[in-house]
Amino acid sequence: MGTELYQMTIHELRDLLQQKTVSAREITESVFQRIGAVEERVHAYISLTQDLAMEQARAADKRIAGGNASALTGIPLGIKDILCTAGINTTCGSKILERFVPPYDATVIEKIKTAGAVFTGKTGMDEFAMGSSNETSCFGAVCNPWDLDHVPGGSSGGSAAAVAADECIAALGTDTGGSIRQPASYCGVVGLKPTYGRVSRYGLIAYASSLDQVGPITKDVEDAAILLNAISGHDAKDSTSINRPVPDYCKALTRDISGLRLGVPKEYFVEGLDPEVEKAVRDAIAELEKQGARIVDISLPHTDYAVAVYYLIAPAEAGSNLARYDGVKYGYRTDGAADLKDMYVRSRSEGFGTEVKRRIMIGTYALSAGYYDAYYKKASQVRTLIRRDFTDAFKECDLIVTPVAPAPAFKLGEKINDPLSMYLLDIFTIPVNLAGLPGISLPCGYSSSGLPIGLQIVGNVFAEETMLRCAHAYEQHTRWHVQKPDLS
Amino acid sequence: MNITRKDVEHVASLARLQFSPDELDLYTQQLNSILNHFQKLQNVDTTDVPSSTHAVDVNNAFREDTAGPSLTTEESLKNAPEAEQTCFKVPKIIEVG
Numbered sequence: 001m002g003t004e005l006y007q008m009t010i011h012e013l014r015d016l017l018q019q020k021t022v023s024a025r026e027i028t029e030s031v032f033q034r035i036g037a038v039e040e041r042v043h044a045y046i047s048l049t050q051d052l053a054m055e056q057a058r059a060a061d062k063r064i065a066g067g068n069a070s071a072l073t074g075i076p077l078g079i080k081d082i083l084c085t086a087g088i089n090t091t092c093g094s095k096i097l098e099r100f101v102p103p104y105d106a107t108v109i110e111k112i113k114t115a116g117a118v119f120t121g122k123t124g125m126d127e128f129a130m131g132s133s134n135e136t137s138c139f140g141a142v143c144n145p146w147d148l149d150h151v152p153g154g155s156s157g158g159s160a161a162a163v164a165a166d167e168c169i170a171a172l173g174t175d176t177g178g179s180i181r182q183p184a185s186y187c188g189v190v191g192l193k194p195t196y197g198r199v200s201r202y203g204l205i206a207y208a209s210s211l212d213q214v215g216p217i218t219k220d221v222e223d224a225a226i227l228l229n230a231i232s233g234h235d236a237k238d239s240t241s242i243n244r245p246v247p248d249y250c251k252a253l254t255r256d257i258s259g260l261r262l263g264v265p266k267e268y269f270v271e272g273l274d275p276e277v278e279k280a281v282r283d284a285i286a287e288l289e290k291q292g293a294r295i296v297d298i299s300l301p302h303t304d305y306a307v308a309v310y311y312l313i314a315p316a317e318a319g320s321n322l323a324r325y326d327g328v329k330y331g332y333r334t335d336g337a338a339d340l341k342d343m344y345v346r347s348r349s350e351g352f353g354t355e356v357k358r359r360i361m362i363g364t365y366a367l368s369a370g371y372y373d374a375y376y377k378k379a380s381q382v383r384t385l386i387r388r389d390f391t392d393a394f395k396e397c398d399l400i401v402t403p404v405a406p407a408p409a410f411k412l413g414e415k416i417n418d419p420l421s422m423y424l425l426d427i428f429t430i431p432v433n434l435a436g437l438p439g440i441s442l443p444c445g446y447s448s449s450g451l452p453i454g455l456q457i458v459g460n461v462f463a464e465e466t467m468l469r470c471a472h473a474y475e476q477h478t479r480w481h482v483q484k485p486d487l488s
Numbered sequence: 489m490n491i492t493r494k495d496v497e498h499v500a501s502l503a504r505l506q507f508s509p510d511e512l513d514l515y516t517q518q519l520n521s522i523l524n525h526f527q528k529l530q531n532v533d534t535t536d537v538p539s540s541t542h543a544v545d546v547n548n549a550f551r552e553d554t555a556g557p558s559l560t561t562e563e564s565l566k567n568a569p570e571a572e573q574t575c576f577k578v579p580k581i582i583e584v585g
Contacts, residue, residue: 103563196543210542239549240542308526319503326504328576330567340581344504357505361496361515362522364503378529380539385532387540420522436543461544 005030006166007484010223013169014071017064024060024074027169028053028118031076035120035167038487041148044162046081046139047089048121056118063116071226073116078162078171081122082129083214084203085109088119092205093127093137093155096325096332096351106203107238108172108214108231115230120168124158127353128322129179129207131155132425135416136355143412144186145485146451150409153183159217160187165487170218170227174204176211177310178404178429181441184217185404185454188443188483190471191217192224195462196436197242200235206321208314209240211433220481221442221472225249228464244462252465253472258292260470263397267303268428274407280445280453281403284474288401291473296397300389303431305382310430311423312366312379318356319363325351358419387435394460399470402428404441404454428456438464440471443480452480491520 005013005027016022032050039045053076060074079085082092084102086109091097105113126136134142134157142157144150145165152161156173160183163171173180175193184191192215199214206212216227229250234243264285269278289295327333327347334350337343352360366375393400405425415422432439437458444455455474459467475481496516500507507515561574570577 100567103559103566197546236549236551240544240546242544242546302532305529305532308529311522312526312529323504327569328578329564331569333569337579340579341504343579345506348504349506352505357507358515358518360503360505361499361519365491365495365499365519365523368499368502374530375523375526377539378532378534379526380541381534381537382529382532383540384537385534387543419518420525423522434540434543 006034008169009219010071010075010170010226013075017069017074020064024057024064024118025054027074028057028076031120031168038165039167041143041487042145042161042165042167043140043142044123044158044165044167045078045121046091046093046124046158049088049119052088053118053120060116060118070115070230072112072230074118076118076120076169077112078120078123078159078168079109080125080156080159080171080173082125082174082205083109083172084205085119085122088122090122090205091139093125093139094351094353094356095138098332100330102203104203107200107235109203111231123156123162123171126155126157127356128205128318129155129174129176130318130355130359132178132182132422133416134158135412136353138353141412144409145487146188147409147449149411150451151186151412153186153409155179156191156217157183160184160189160191163187163189163217163219164485166484170216170223172214172231173217174212174214175433176208176314177433178426180215180217181404181429181439181454181456182426184441186409186452188452188480188485189217189219190221190224190440190442190481191215192228192440193432193438194228194232194464195438197240198438198462198464199231200233200238200241202235202237208317209321210317211314221468221475222250222253224440225253225468247465249464249468252469254469255473255476257288257470257473260293260399260466261296261397262288262293262470263296263298263393263400265298265300265303265393265400265402267300268402272406273403276447277403277405277407277453281401281455284444284455285401287477288470288474291477293470298393298396298400300393300431302382302385302389303427306386306431306434307424307427309379309382309386309434310426311362312375313383315359315363316366316376317363319360319367322356322360355419383434386431390435390437398466399463400458402456402458404428404456408447408451408453432458437461438467440467442471442475444478445480446483491516491523
């Protein structure tokens, strides 16, 4: 892909490591050299773990010499600061967890550690993953490497920006309403949200438990398959994790999509969709058709209600999940509270940021006496209708192709004071979470001002292989993914 | 449907949050605008439609109740804002009268 080690993909570096052409130490040094050169402008990380990374690289080199390396051995990865890392500060982008040092690893962290990966650091994110722009982080916003005045997307904006700026080889993100796919789209990289239950949520700091999933953000589709292989699988520590064999996702990348039926939902190509985004996505669909896929017009009639459903259900779950931040067992505690209740109230009010409080308020309101039926219950019922839309659609097609976001990245500060306008941007990613489906975002073009545009491919439950096959076939015939932002 | 400043104060107390007068005004205005937009859900006929509490239907996941590795007391207390011996320490709860 690139000539410098830090520019390369997991699979390219894996091959070089296996041939013993380079060492994990050299790769890690190269990545940290890159971080040194651009991080000041991109601000992708909340914290860096260079000493640990060098130690992990040394261990990886030993393991490679011993001939028992995995595809991730010696590969520098960025980790969203929402995933618990034993002994490493995990802030979730919040003041309330500013000094939290988890005593255990999230299951996905344990898995990539076992695989021999190298950790570059913890990447920036919207506070508690609540945001679509990375501006709600209490540690400052991440900038989009393609245009530093623009947002990288959110909430996994730090992971996406770090991958796009070559400040890591790949990264882990999490996706509750689009938080992997939308920043991947804004930053011109690949982001994959797995089927709900495919990847363990143990050690992922909870936002909305019925929606959250961990997934890869990478430079190409093959890397997404490699990383998904490493993190998937049943975990007894997550009761919503599903016990189902994990295939080798790399074997799905056959390049053959002839006869594949691709559904194009008319509700995703409506007024408000940026014309440049529409053209790029329609061109991508035409490319897939050229490769032998069959295009099927479909309808997902309840799409228009998805934002309302999501922004009632997710805040309701968040309101409950975030009740744990009470200043007792961990996290921020106010000074000099009068009594226990005062301590709760002041710790929470001082520790949480504006957007988190707003969502706790929406959620608490939606669950409160007298409003439960009209809001939470109604939203849960409409969620069923949205799921049924997809069940019906998948009788007519194998995959669904759509834009990821209605427009390319917007400017920092442009929407932060109008929460509803920000929520409405999540329209194309949210339904996928509500239905628990897998979705991938991959680059399919650039706007006239040079900002990346993403294509979303959505699969049926546990159809990650078909989804990856289609995404990979598209990528093989296009060059969008090899373009790099100019940060010189 | 109109959410008053008083409603916002009530919900804040349920959520163990408190706001300055300016914040109360802001949240009152924003909650109204957001929840009014969500009123569109009332147009959907959901008669006999069951609720979805999860994306994928999962039943209770049971396991054997056996002892396994867990955190030590010291590890458990490490992040506590205040601890004493083997306990988390909190401000006084009971009024001495």
